Amino acid sequence: MRARTEGLAERWGSRVGVRGRSVLVAVVVVVVAMLVGGTGLLLVLQSSLEQAVEATGRARAAEVVSRIDANGVPATVAALSDQSRTDAVTLVLDAGGSVIGSSRRSTTEALSAQRPTVGSYDSVELDIDTLDERGEWKVVTTAVESAGRTYFVQVAVPIRIQRDTVQTVAVLLLAGTPLLLAAVAAAVWVLVGRALRTVEQIRRTVAEIDARALTARLDVPPTRDEIAALAQTMNAMLDRLQASDRAQRAFVSDASHELRSPLATLSTAAELAGRTSDEEVRTRLLDTMNAELVRMRGLVGNLMTLARVDAHDATTNPTDVDLDDLVDHEARRLRTTSTLDVTTRIEPVRVHADLSRVAQPLRNLVDNAERHAAGQVALTLTTEGGDAVVWVDNDGPEVDPEDRDRIFERFVRLDVSRTRDAGGSGLGLAIARAGVTSQGGRLAVVEHPLGWCRFELRLPLVPEPVGPLDVGDAAGATGPAGPDRQPPG
Template structure:
């Protein structure tokens, strides 16, 4: 019945709402329960009443058997005739099956049953007897008793018409009450589901009224602490996320437009001037155009990287990466392109990462340090607590604690680095953190013991970890064009005095 109700609800699903489907399933379930419960009740009631009638007949048969054994047939016959009853008839049959004693003349001619149990045994049968005034439904208990001439049988008949009528009355009552009960269930479910859906409809109406111009509004949370309250709370959390995302998106679009406007304006001006300029001026303007195009290309690439990260499409292709090799590559690049002094302290470390993105993150951190350093950039790589730790320090202005998270936001340039020429587009640190976090790593602003500005990068090691090799510490000046390095014990960098470029 429940399966039928569910199938019907599924078939009518597009036509019925949640309220009607709930009522249909509830009524189907209660109908099955009533059918099973009512059937079980009627069966138990009938068995109980018939067992009660059997018990009465067996008790009467036991009394007659006792009297027959102790007092004999004549006195038993006299006693039976002296206690006539319209609801209980007794017969005593001799070994040949003839009636030798009875409790009423109504049963004096024909045996009540064909049952002939052995001595000491009894049996019960349902017999249709129409001439005893109680209808045709009787329960007859037969008990065998040993007498001098063989085995006599005592038969006791009791009517069960009243018991059957009682069962029928209960069945009719159940049939009459079931529709009323089903109507009550349907009405209750209809009201309860409707009340719950009113709260859901109220939440839906409130959410539907919230658009991009009204993202500050929230759904009213009922004080019931139930599923409806949980739904309202979840909707508010979702609206909080949408508001933050909308604000970030607008800021991102605004900042990206602002960053692109400057090179576009420069390109437009340079192109207009190059049209009527002489060859020398045109060559100079073409150099400016190429520089601005490179700047725009880098900005667009950075924006695409961040957009893929927002779409969770920036899946890392991890492998074993020698982080110390990447650090040495950046050190060589910095020596060749910068006037800053470099201090380097590196131990061999292998990590589990995406090499191109890790290299990009490392380059962004090194470029940031070089851009803000006064004279010196320091790179130190070590293994601490099972993690690869790279510290990128510079002797420039430190980042205040209040700005240490904000500096990783997009298009953020702190007060002392507002110049676009010196401060870049404000995307390098955001890309570095995004690239590292997709590889189970991270980068934070930390405190350096000597008061320098420090960015600390952490990454998990490559599985399985390999033993560290001899460490190499090198320091050189770009002017010399060579690196100074000395092997040391495993994991132990050798301190070198940096060569001042100045």
């Protein structure tokens, strides 16, 4: 039953809309405020009026007591009718409670049974029918001594007028509440409508923006409120979309350019191979075609890896990774496949990360060092603070400081030493940085004390949340290799 009620309320609220819900909430708040405030106002008003009535009765009683002290009881009683007030009834009683003097001759009985001590005052609210004005009265009683005897003075003040005043105020509040609610509802309807008008303008502007008009931006209202924040957020989102669109267009253009060269080579070689009858020439052409196919296969694989990175469509499988085994394996592989002088300085280090997203960036860095080294490559693994630090150094040309961040962009080659003829497509470092970043690490080009080219890879030693980025499987990463470590060169 509760779930059904909540479902109905949710559907009803969604049909009413923001404007209607705002009006409803404002009306409910005003009704509650009127009920609480009006009730409190009436109670305070009634209490104040009753206190004023009691103060009037006490003042009248004190006046009579002063006259008794000054003139005596007989003179005061004789003058009561002459000093009578139309809104109050004054009685003087003897010690037995009998009326010996009254401001109204028709009143011959005591109004209250209260008998206070001399100098004190008692008050009570009574419904008295014996007076000319029937209704509720406030009766104040006090005692006074005169000529060795005790007398009581009673003053009755009507409270009908005060009650009528409270009722009148209550009626006015009830009558004015619908008008106030209507005014509040109209004001909220108009104000929310004006606020939503700005939101509607933002919606229309965004709806008109497409891939051909990503340069358009929203007008930010001068008000420093949520609407202005929404416009600023939408503009920031459009900036990111525009930057992403430019990067995507550049990526497609660069990928097309990279694929055009091997495709042209394959087309030309296939055409020449079909025309020639010389087996030696045909063999060379086939070798050329195979080399271009290998190159295209690697390029397409890298493009698919970057596409998965951009799509965020892969999950991670973090585990404990012995980083020293990976670095040692890459050093052994490089010694086997090249004639370079490879030196290592490796400390036992373990990180919590996805193996494939650490192994492939490390391999890409080692391949890059092999490609640009003049004769030496040095691999160093150590710890620094809370990070595992891998330095991949080569004695080739140093990267200029202004290019140290741009080198990780896609299809970037900085000089003639980094051309496709050397085997690079300009994607390896981009894939390496994406993989390291997905594991909460950092990859950058830093200074080397000897002026070599140094790439620094940092990974946290403690587990950290990883993002859903994919850098593909490790290119040929294998299990741990045996120890084969040398001191640094």
